[in-house]
Amino acid sequence: MALVVGAAIFLAVRPVLSSSRGLLAAALTLFVIGVALQYAGRLNLVDQGPWALRLDDPKYTRNALFFAFPFLTLGVLIAREQARLSRLRGKGIILALGLAGLGIEAAVATQMERNGNDMYLSLFVVSPLLFMLMRQAELxxxxxxxxxxxxxxxxxxxxxxxxxxxxxxxxxxxxxxxxxxxxxxxxxxxxxxxxxxxx
Incomplete structure (x- = not known):
């Protein structure tokens, strides 16, 4: 369901933010907000009450707005900018750094939170790079x-x-x-x- 609603959000936003930079900015902003809300719930940064419980629930952060729409938008942008992205150098190095960041982020999150994370900032780098490299691979x-x-x-x-x-x-x-x-x-x-x- 998140993917379906995320696609609907993309179709609604695309006429307003037609440029690749605008779509990327929207996707990144919403993803960062979702990650921030997740950490706010995990680390009890919000006063106890119904809002604290909601932020601690993955469905309020890992959803169509903060998760599906950003990654779906990344996929569209990769398809749209494939000629330019094919000339991008250092994908392997950037991916290695992203995976290292993901490992560190996951280890820190495991030590600090109550219930395990669903969203990591480094995924916004790792996921599109893996996708681009797999597109180039001859399977x-x-x-x-x-x-x-x-x-x-x-x-x-x-x-x-x-x-x-x-x-x-x-x-x-x-x-x-x-x-x-x-x-x-x-x-x-x-x-x-x-x-x-x-x-």
Whole structure:
């Protein structure tokens, strides 16, 4: 649902902020606000009461406005500016620095907060760079199967996460387990898709 609403927000904003810089500024601003609200809730920076509880709930920060719209906008901008971005040098170095920043941010957040973060500032650098590098990579296999596999992983991972969490698994086990289960389930769903339109 967040992706659908995020796309609707993008379509509403695009006529007003038609330039790439304007869209990037809007996406970055909203993402930073979402991250700030998340940390305000996690660190109890807001007085106790209904607002403090709401900020501590991921659905008030990791949603269409503060999460889906910014990353969807990044994807659109990458497609729009692909000729210019293809000439960008040092993507690997920037990605390495971004991943290091993500690791540090996650470690600090783990020590400081109550319930684990859903949004990290460094993701705004890491995610688009990974996307750009994967677009440039020559992946073997049929494009349709790769698209179906990605769709399976996107749609199935919440189911496996919920199942593993219900079984009492820790966060690392949930993360790794859901990835492995998605990779195992994807070929089965792709084969079933030949007889029934599952994807």
């Amino acid at each position: 073997r296999g049929h494009g349709k199967n790769l698209a179906h596999a990605a769709t399976c992983i996107f749609l199935l991972h919440p189911l496996f996460q919920i199942t593993l969490q219900a079984g009492g698994a820790g966060s690392v086990t949930v993360f790794l387990g859901s990835i492995i289960l998605c990779l195992l389930a994807a070929p089965v769903v792709i084969r079933l898709n030949r007889w029934a339109p599952l994807l």
